[in-house]
Amino acid sequence: xxxxxxxxxxxxxxxxxxxxxxxxxxxxxxxxxxxxxxxxxxxxxxxxxxxxxxxxxxxxxxxxxxxxxxxxxxxxxxxxxxxxxxxxxxxxxxxxxxxxxxxxxxxxxxxxxxxxxxxxxxxxxxxxxxxxxxxxxxxxxxxxxxxxxxxxxxxxxxxxxxxxxxxxxxxxxxxxxxxxxxxxxxxxxxxxxxxxxxxxxxxxxxxxxxxxxxxxxxxxxxxxxxxxxxxxxxxxxxxxxxxxxxxxxxxxxxxxxxxxxxxxxxxxxxxxxxxxxxxx
Amino acid sequence: xxxxxxxxxxxxxxxxxxxxxxxxxxxxxxxxxxxxxxxxxxxxxxxxxxxxxxxxxxxxxxxxxxxxxxxxxxxxxxxxxxxxxxxxxxxxxxxxxxxxxxxxxxxxxxxxxxxxxxxxxxxxxxxxxxxxxxxxxxxxxxxxxxxxxxxxxxxxxxxxxxxxxxxxxxxxxxxxxxxxxxxxxxxxxxxxxxxxxxxxxxxxxxxxxxxxxxxxxxxx
Numbered sequence: 022x023x024x025x026x027x028x029x030x031x032x033x034x035x036x037x038x039x040x041x042x043x044x045x046x047x048x049x050x051x052x053x054x055x056x057x058x059x060x061x062x063x064x065x066x067x068x069x070x071x072x073x074x075x076x077x078x079x080x081x082x083x084x085x086x087x088x089x090x091x092x093x094x095x096x097x098x099x100x101x102x103x104x105x106x107x108x109x110x111x112x113x114x115x116x117x118x119x120x121x122x123x124x125x126x127x128x129x130x131x132x133x134x135x136x137x138x139x140x141x142x143x144x145x146x147x148x149x150x151x152x153x154x155x156x157x158x159x160x161x162x163x164x165x166x167x168x169x170x171x172x173x174x175x176x177x178x179x180x181x182x183x184x185x186x187x188x189x190x191x192x193x194x195x196x197x198x199x200x201x202x203x204x205x206x207x208x209x210x211x212x213x214x215x216x217x218x219x220x221x222x223x224x225x226x227x228x229x230x231x232x233x234x235x236x237x238x239x240x241x242x243x244x245x246x247x248x249x250x251x252x253x254x255x256x257x258x259x260x261x262x263x264x265x266x267x268x269x270x271x272x273x274x275x276x277x278x279x280x281x282x283x284x285x286x287x288x289x290x291x292x293x294x295x296x297x298x299x300x301x
Numbered sequence: 302x303x304x305x306x307x308x309x310x311x312x313x314x315x316x317x318x319x320x321x322x323x324x325x326x327x328x329x330x331x332x333x334x335x336x337x338x339x340x341x342x343x344x345x346x347x348x349x350x351x352x353x354x355x356x357x358x359x360x361x362x363x364x365x366x367x368x369x370x371x372x373x374x375x376x377x378x379x380x381x382x383x384x385x386x387x388x389x390x391x392x393x394x395x396x397x398x399x400x401x402x403x404x405x406x407x408x409x410x411x412x413x414x415x416x417x418x419x420x421x422x423x424x425x426x427x428x429x430x431x432x433x434x435x436x437x438x439x440x441x442x443x444x445x446x447x448x449x450x451x452x453x454x455x456x457x458x459x460x461x462x463x464x465x466x467x468x469x470x471x472x473x474x475x476x477x478x479x480x481x482x483x484x485x486x487x488x489x490x491x492x493x494x495x496x497x498x499x500x501x502x503x504x505x506x507x508x509x510x511x512x513x514x515x516x517x518x519x520x521x
Contacts, residue, residue, distance in 0.1 A: 036480055037480070038484065039480065039483035039484040040458065040480060043487075044399045044458070044459075045399075045459075045465050045468065046464065046465065047464055047466065067484075070487075070488060071487040073491060074494065076387070076392075077435045077494055078444075078455075078459055079346075079388070079391045079395070080436065081440055081444075082460075084348075085345060085348050087345065087347075087361075088358075091344070091362050091365060092337075092341075092344070094366055095340060096336070096340075098369070099333055099369065190367055193370075195366075219359070220404060221405055
């Protein structure tokens with residue numbers, strides 16, 4: 022048994038095998054099992070035994086023709102997807118190809134000051150301009166997250182990279198309300214987005230944020246008719262990226278960030294340094 | 302994954318598998334037209350699954366879109382699985398559908414959603430099929446011969462997208478009972494679908510052994 026460091030024993034993991042292969046575990050349990058299986062040297066044969074039944078059960082779903090416009094949406098999402106978010110193919114890529122991919126990634130991220138043109142982009146170009154800006158922001162944010170990951174700070178960086186992926190996915194869902202965020206004052210040059218999908222968690226993602234001064238923190242706010250209520254504190258990673266999952270909040274028409282005393286405050290004491298209005 | 306299920310000698314790759322594998326290889330190389338072809342081949346299966354689980358057309362479309370994004374990003378990882386393309390693709394779709402369902406539940410708070418694995422964005426765990434592609438009637442029969450409680454637990458989980466907690470509440474059964482119903486039901490289905498053969502030590506599990514291995518405190 023080599024499960025030290027994991028909260029689940031081999032026995033506990035085996036007990037969850039059936040529910041795991043059916044996708045019936047809570048997300049945190051599912052993740053704990055997945056991690057255990059990835060590192061445990063026990064065979065855990067139950068998983069293969071029960072998992073082998075699941076593909077057969079998929080035969081019981083009735084096929085249903087998807088609406089014809091869905092293909093366009095899918096292909097558009099694929100075309101807009103940043104290549105860096107795709108998994109590096111360890112078995113398929115030769116070491117030299119991987120090295121090239123890494124070099125390309127890091128040279129891309131060195132050109133990160135391209136947040137400048139990004140921030141300047143959205144001037145009276147209603148739909149397309151916005152879409153391009155958002156795509157560029159996403160690209161840069163994902164690059165940032167990947168680079169931290171590559172530097173080996175896996176724990177926190179992994180979590181952040183996941184949140185970034187979720188934010189990107191949330192922004193891309195149909196019916197999502199999105200705000201393009203722009204920095205000013207001490208956060209001039211910062212850019213990002215807030216996205217609230219029709220269902221589930223919303224996200225605020227900002228890149229190019231300067232570190233908050235000592236003893237201070239960034240705090241995000243929902244604005245409803247100009248009235249702020251706290252959406253949570255935002256930590257800035259070493260690469261200037263900040264990501265926060267926030268609950269949907271009825272009536273929100275804008276998102277703002279202020280710099281507040283560490284630990285946050287009940288109502289903002291400073292001027293907003295990053296703002297954006299939501300539009301469906 | 303280090304668990305190494307025995308290869309199934311009877312599982313011959315068919316022509317469509319080979320065609321799909323070729324598409325996935327091209328997708329891994331960033332070929333969008335290969336994804337377009339894969340879309341045409343799988344949209345019906347994926348949308349059907351997503352609609353049944355989410356019970357909502359708009360959500361089902363989101364599921365299919367996110368699943369294709371997952372396929373697009375992870376096609377390179379497909380080669381490291383031992384499942385058929387169909388199994389891999391439908392696993393991504395199922396996982397995504399269940400994820401979407403759970404995210405929209407009012408009880409899902411922020412801390413939970415932060416730890417949710419974006420399942421479509423990593424390769425799913427998949428296992429080789431129990432045997433060569435089975436028709437729906439055979440699988441339906443295998444399900445039908447299970448004791449009611451086992452069948453219900455499996456159906457609520459797989460087709461209904463319920464978690465074990467929700468199944469426990471819905472069926473007024475303790476969590477430990479839900480676990481063992483699902484377990485015994487799946488192992489029985491495996492035996493049935495294998496043509497009644499006892500394929501390995503794990504398939505010989507009887508309810509006594511089940512009780513022994515769960516041991517004290519195994520319930521939660």
